[in-house]
Amino acid sequence: xxxxxxxxxxxxxxxxxxxxxxxxxxxxxxxxxxxxxxxxxxxxxxxxxxxxxxxxxxxxxxxxxxxxxxxxxxxxxxxxxxxxxxxxxxxxxxxxxxxxxxxxxxxxxxxxxxxxxxxxxxxxxxxxxxxxxxxxxxxxxxxxxxxxxxxxxxxxxxxxxxxxxxxxxxxxxxxxxxxxxxxxxxxxxxxxxxxxxxxxxxxxxxxxxxxxxxxxxxxxxxxxxxxxxxxxxxxxxxxxxxxxxxxxxxxxxxxxxxxxxxxxxxxxxxxxxxxxxxxxxxxxxxxxxxxxxxxxxxxxxxxxxxxxxxxxxxxxxxxx
Numbered sequence: 001x002x003x004x005x006x007x008x009x010x011x012x013x014x015x016x017x018x019x020x021x022x023x024x025x026x027x028x029x030x031x032x033x034x035x036x037x038x039x040x041x042x043x044x045x046x047x048x049x050x051x052x053x054x055x056x057x058x059x060x061x062x063x064x065x066x067x068x069x070x071x072x073x074x075x076x077x078x079x080x081x082x083x084x085x086x087x088x089x090x091x092x093x094x095x096x097x098x099x100x101x102x103x104x105x106x107x108x109x110x111x112x113x114x115x116x117x118x119x120x121x122x123x124x125x126x127x128x129x130x131x132x133x134x135x136x137x138x139x140x141x142x143x144x145x146x147x148x149x150x151x152x153x154x155x156x157x158x159x160x161x162x163x164x165x166x167x168x169x170x171x172x173x174x175x176x177x178x179x180x181x182x183x184x185x186x187x188x189x190x191x192x193x194x195x196x197x198x199x200x201x202x203x204x205x206x207x208x209x210x211x212x213x214x215x216x217x218x219x220x221x222x223x224x225x226x227x228x229x230x231x232x233x234x235x236x237x238x239x240x241x242x243x244x245x246x247x248x249x250x251x252x253x254x255x256x257x258x259x260x261x262x263x264x265x266x267x268x269x270x271x272x273x274x275x276x277x278x279x280x281x282x283x284x285x286x287x288x289x290x291x292x293x294x295x296x297x298x299x300x301x302x303x304x305x306x307x308x309x310x311x312x313x314x315x316x317x318x319x320x
Contacts, residue, residue: 001299003295003297011287013283018282023099025071025099027050031044031319035194037057038058041057045084047083048083050096051072052267061125061126064078080265081099084245085244086244097233105120116214130263131184135261147182148182148260150179153179157177165242166255166257177233178231178234187223188202188221203215224281242257243258
């Protein structure tokens with residue numbers, strides 16, 4: 001760790017929730033998914049991984065916590081984050097410039113924690129889940145553009161919340177950034193770190209008769225809401241881009257970007273998780289860049305350029 005921003009200054013409060021933000025560089029591409037297909041390398045569609053550099057089909061909470069480097073600031077966050085790989089239509093993977101990660105939650109002392117749920121708590125150790133498009137049961141996919149969307153940012157860009165890559169690219173000139181953004185559920189059942197469909201132990205809040213955003217029955221705990229956004233510098237080929245999960249063997253091709261989803265497998269170093277929870281979230285601070293809200297900051301990833309040109313990678317070999 002280091003002194004926050006070189007000065008040790010404490011961040012200010014500018015929201016009605018506490019916030020903790022940081023950036024991750026892409027790590028690797030692989031046909032692995034340790035949540036859906038544990039111990040089965042090559043079983044999944046192609047994913048781009050962020051965070052733990054050794055995340056693979058055999059990853060467990062214990063292995064993620066103890067091994068691997070991290071592209072999310074430092075090894076203090078060895079969590080693994082992965083999304084379907086972006087393909088360019090010519091046999092290459094389009095690498096994201098970066099992944100922007102944003103946790104937010106009311107302070108644990110906020111009375112709303114006890115009216116909207118039973119309590120507001122830290123991220124449970126070893127929690128994992130999938131959010132966004134449901135590859136196992138597409139009919140249950142959230143359709144609300146407040147939960148998953150495509151966006152564009154940069155010179156000449158038209159920003160917004162769009163359902164597909166094509167819609168976002170309509171206002172996204174070459175050289176701007178295309179963003180794939182998802183918001184995870186923040187209600188936990190308090191019992192399971194995973195579930196058979198890797199989703200049902202988590203739930204989104206719903207509005208009650210008083211128009212209050214409450215956790216559904218059976219999900220008593222509010223955990224930090226987790227938003228991620230993967231951002232890609234566009235080029236002339238962007239009109240041909242699609243997600244690896246949009247074109248799967250045995251199913252008809254879908255409109256590019258339709259199957260946007262993400263997996264997360266938590267593996268924070270315990271004391272660091274507690275620091276940003278108790279300082280940034282519980283003290284209503286707006287922490288950015290891995291600032292821990294106590295005058296300390298997780299060191300930023302050394303030597304990585306967070307993008308200004310489209311970077312392509314070869315498709316990795318699929319295990320036999």
